[in-house]
Amino acid sequence: MCQGPDPVVDGLGADTLVRPGSRSITYNRMVVEIPTETPPQRSDDDVADELFHALADATRRDIVRRTMVSEHSVSALARMYPMSFAAVQKHVVVLTRAGLVTKEARGREQIVRCDIATVHTAQRLLDQLEQVWRDRLGRFGSVLAES
Amino acid sequence: MTVTDVQQDPTTLTLTIRSEYTSPIDRVWQMWADPRKLERWWGPPTFPATVTEHNLTTGGRVVYFMTSPEGDRHFGWWEFKAVDAPTSLRFEDGFGDETGAPIPDMPVSSIAVDLADSDSDSGSGSGSGSGSDSGTTMTIATTFPSAEAMDQMISMGMAEGMALALGQIDDLLAADNA
Numbered sequence: 011m012c013q014g015p016d017p018v019v020d021g022l023g024a025d026t027l028v029r030p031g032s033r034s035i036t037y038n039r040m041v042v043e044i045p046t047e048t049p050p051q052r053s054d055d056d057v058a059d060e061l062f063h064a065l066a067d068a069t070r071r072d073i074v075r076r077t078m079v080s081e082h083s084v085s086a087l088a089r090m091y092p093m094s095f096a097a098v099q100k101h102v103v104v105l106t107r108a109g110l111v112t113k114e115a116r117g118r119e120q121i122v123r124c125d126i127a128t129v130h131t132a133q134r135l136l137d138q139l140e141q142v143w144r145d146r147l148g149r150f151g152s153v154l155a156e157s
Numbered sequence: 158m159t160v161t162d163v164q165q166d167p168t169t170l171t172l173t174i175r176s177e178y179t180s181p182i183d184r185v186w187q188m189w190a191d192p193r194k195l196e197r198w199w200g201p202p203t204f205p206a207t208v209t210e211h212n213l214t215t216g217g218r219v220v221y222f223m224t225s226p227e228g229d230r231h232f233g234w235w236e237f238k239a240v241d242a243p244t245s246l247r248f249e250d251g252f253g254d255e256t257g258a259p260i261p262d263m264p265v266s267s268i269a270v271d272l273a274d275s276d277s278d279s280g281s282g283s284g285s286g287s288g289s290d291s292g293t294t295m296t297i298a299t300t301f302p303s304a305e306a307m308d309q310m311i312s313m314g315m316a317e318g319m320a321l322a323l324g325q326i327d328d329l330l331a332a333d334n335a
Binding site (some may be wrong): 157 | 163165170172174178185197199201206271306307
């Protein structure tokens, strides 16, 4: 905590060309503007939120455990829990979204599999590929703007 | 240029990236159709691309090389699976030898490019007003046959990646001003 007289507050002054009376208004507007200009992005925190949300439920943790050992169809999983097929299906969707399991159609069955290492590796590689394309499109935009 | 959406699908090993341009669709298409333009954006400034063959028709090929800071040439090729100017392009991209012939056992990725007029699209509603110029939306999907192929492709481009990292700083600064 910083105590002491006003000079600390006046530290703002060096590059502030407004008069002292309007300083706080300028400051407040800056604080308001910054969050609105931040582009919506899926941060690491969002990914972590999804992961913890997915693992916060006992049934979902059990599905992860079972599908780590061997793949299961959604209907086979549904028979293991005292709940509807639709309810189990929803749990699988949450796990899929968090990247903990993958779901694949095989004939009429939907096969659920957990391969965290594979999924994790693919995600890391896709992150790198995304950066390659973001840079490439940055150049694409610059050359296009000149033409 | 604004990247408006990125989708990563680890189960199909596909990256889909959508971007918006204020230029009309024909000019955006030229970025692919004109080899002199293409070579200015495909490789980073420290790993510039030179296009030696460019035949933008179904079944046609592009042959190019990228020159490392040490002067080494890394050859690559595209083969067009479908071309429909100025809206769609499907091709494979892989490593080649000096003649542009594919190197066996080297990874090949599939790339799908789709262009569309974006003037009527609601988009992200950034309030650009009612311009008579129509903009263009470009969606590019890159798919790899396996995680190993993707890993190989990316680690081959490691030197390139380091150069890219420097360029990112410019992009970040530019993005702040957008």
